[in-house]
Amino acid sequence: MNALTRARRRTALAAAGVALALSALSASPALGLTPAPVVDAHTAALVAPAAGDEVTTVGGERIAIAAVDPPSRLAGMVAVYTPAFGATTKTNGFGGEAVLRPTADGAWTVQSVCTILAPCGDPALRPGDNAIPADGIVLSVSPGGTPDVRAWLRDNIRAGDTVRIGPVISREERTTLDAVDPTAQSNPPGVDGTGACFPGCRGAEQMVQYTPASGRETTGTNDFGYEVTVQNGVVTGAGGNDRDIPADGYVLSGHGGRGTWLQTNAVVGAAISIEDDVLIATVDERTAIFGAERALDDATARIEAATASCLVFASDAARAAATESATLLDDARAASGSGDAAGAVDLALAARGAAELAAHRTAESRVAEGRATWVRPEETTPEAIEASLDRIDEAGFNMVFLETIYQGYTIYPSDAAAAAGIAPQRPEMVGFDPLQVWIEGAHERGIELHPWIHTFFVGADQTVGTGPILSQHPEWAAIQRQDVGKPGLHPSIAEPGYYFLDAAHPDARAYVQSLLSELMSTYDIDGIHLDYIRYPVSQPWETAGYSYSDYSRQAFAAEHGVDPYSLTPDSPLWQTWTDWRIANVTSFVGEVRELQQESAPEIALSAAVFADPVDGLDKKFQNWGDWVDRGFVDVLTGMSFGTSGTSVARDTQAMRERVGDEEYLYTATYGPFRGSTPGTVLEQIRAVNAAGSDGTGLFAYNQLSDAQARALSEGAHRVEAVAPHADPIGAASTGISHLRDGLPAGVTGHCVAVKDADRIEHRLDKALDALSDGKLDKAARELDKASSLLPADDTASAAWVERAQRDLAMYGRWVEDAVRR
DSSP, X not given: OOHHHHHHHXXXXXXHOGGGSOOTTTOOTTTOOOOOOEEOTTTOOEEOOOTTOXXXXXXXXXXXXXXXXXXXXXXXXXXXXXXXXXXXXXXXXXXXXXXXXXXXXXXXXXXXXXXXXXXXXXXXXXXXXXXXOTTOXXXXXXXXXXXTHHHHXXXXXXXXXXEEEEOOOOEEEEEEOOXXXXXXTTOGGGBOTTSOBOGGGXXXXXXXXXXXXXXXXXXXXXXXXXXXXXXXXXXXXXXXXXXXXXXXXXXXXXETHXXXXXXXXXXXXXXEEEETTEEEEEEOHHHHHHHHHHHHHHXXXXXXXXXXXXXXXXXXXXXXXXXXXXXXXXXXXHHHHTTOHXXXXXXXXXXXXXXXXXXXXXXXXXXXXXXXXXXXXOOOSHHHHHHHHHHHHHTTOOEEEEEEEETTEESSOOHHHHHTTSOSSOGGGTTSOHHHHHHHHHHHTTOEEEEEEXXXXXXXXXXXXXXXXXXXXXXXXXXXXXXXXXXXXXXXXXXXXXXXXXXXXXXXHHHXXXXXXXXXXXXXXXXXXXXXXXXXXXXXXXXXXXXXXXXXXXXXXXXXXXXXXXXXXXXXXXXXXXXXXHHHHHHHHHHHHHHHHHHOTTSEEEEEEEXXXXXXXXXXXXXXXXXXXXXXXXXEEEEOOOSSHHHHHHHHHHHHHXXXXXXXXXXXXXHHHHTOOHHHHHHHHHHHHHTTOSEEEESOGGGOOHHHHHHHHHTTTSSOOBOTTTOHHHHHHHHHXXXXXXXXXIIBTTTBOHHHHHHHHHXXXXXXXXXXXXXXXXXHHHHHHHHHTSOOSTTSOHHHHHHHHHHHHHHHHHHHHHHHO
């Protein structure tokens, strides 16, 4: 590699950030993770094992890393956990782990290794949940998959060994294909107990090929797997499920550990061949170059599309990153042509990182919207809290849902808890008030702070057992049907290990409300965020149905003359029993609303709810649509668990249709928690915005990678935004001004005719004047008139018109909310 090439690579890495220079060999849009850095012992520089990197043992055996710092391991996964993940890996005891520390020459020394498959000797060694050294990493493998990666770890890595981790230059991996174009008749493992196909007729732990001959447009699979698109023998796309089946290729779809195999080996650019039922994936430097080429093509297309639609974006910076990517890509091709495979991979990685940065910079960044993130406060000093808030601020969030009451504990010293004989604060936080530090620090940065409350969920076997509330007051517990008459308390079987309060019990309700009252009267908070505001999952009803506590059975019997334990879904009073449980949750929300209006009418009341209202009602007795109709909440954060933009947009659209124009909707997406690529995180934000959301919540900050945070600050959160629920008039005015100011600067004569632009600008000016004068009804009418002037023909950019329609409708909702206030 010559001096010029090295200089170009350093420039690209500085521009893109090492965290964004993802391994081109991972290339998995749904689960390609970017790791937190660790410290090289020799150079003190930051180095980062990455998804797609390969571990090479002293014996020359190799295995690829599928993920870095994943919130949970998939079946058959090889993962790396870094100090940024936390104190321990939090994995179960059925896998295997090796603790590694860096050496002076960039390798890693194995400090210890233990798998469930063999005695580990030292009783201090564990096959899971090992401590992550501050100056090292943990190599972690999970059960499931073929071959068994736990056996690989047991047989190839020993304490004292030196291993190396780095980008893959070349490898070939094989597995078996279980089915092609499966049907209920041809693939019995893909059929459920009723004889109907599972989604896509894909069974558990199956690898399936879907071809155009199937007659399907898409695979039809669910989110519990991983898929890649293959065209001309090369993987051209990877990530979520229910993928389009190309006319000139096919889709490979893996469930469980087979999905992990695809994620690790069938990366974008990999060569794929099928011999009988053997699937072969080949990776070399051409794979890395192909991945960079695809990334640059994507970035170039995004720049062109954003420009053509007159989107306001960081155009100069995006083009500069794309130019740097192209230069590095040329260097990578030259290195490959000269036989320098390792140099080609290195340069291709840098090229891809620069291209991805260019793509991030084309994202729309709205000046008025909610940008929330959920935060579990693991910091135990004010200094650590300030550092987290700096990172949250740099990532562009304007709201924090801070986990303040969870697992039955408060993070702050609670007089209300002490009065009830319950532990007044989480043990690790005794000695200072972290909530107060979070509030003050957030407000200094212009960030709203909303305590996040686990309303009825109060304990978990994995952490605190029944928790401090039920330890003191077991009579408050929600009881599932199968546990009636059993001594002691038992956790949910549908939500394994979880304990809940009985939503009907008056003393339990009063206790939770006393904590909320304490928060609202003691702290300068911006809202209360209710989570787990429901019953536990209550299906199947015969075993997991809730709540059959003595109190609930007696209270229902007193009202309706029958013990609900005697009812079945065929009973005439079954719906009455269901409605009674729904009413317990709804009435609690109503009581909290009354409390909030009396104690702190200036703050917002929000709730995390299941996006599908039918699912929420049938399984958890959560009728959030009724809450909206009654005006009990100000903001809904609909939880959308999908892995693609399409799925979260679908959830957002369904929620918007249910709540109409009378509710602020910030769709919760799970990109950080799932370990999605930065590009997927931005795509989901774009999708929910287009579907009518007033903002987005990202779950959760604790899993937010540096690459995801950088993508937010360079992309969707590039400019500051006003949160509309807190200041609807200010948010609407800011948004209208932004739309108006864009008309003469970038739209006139290009995305919309001059005469139309002048008319729209006139109406926007009149709307702003009306808002300034407090004439809200007039402002709303002017926004409607501006929307009616948007061209419906080919005289305007369809993309620009769609954005303008979306924004005018959104600003109109906010103005109408101000009218109702």
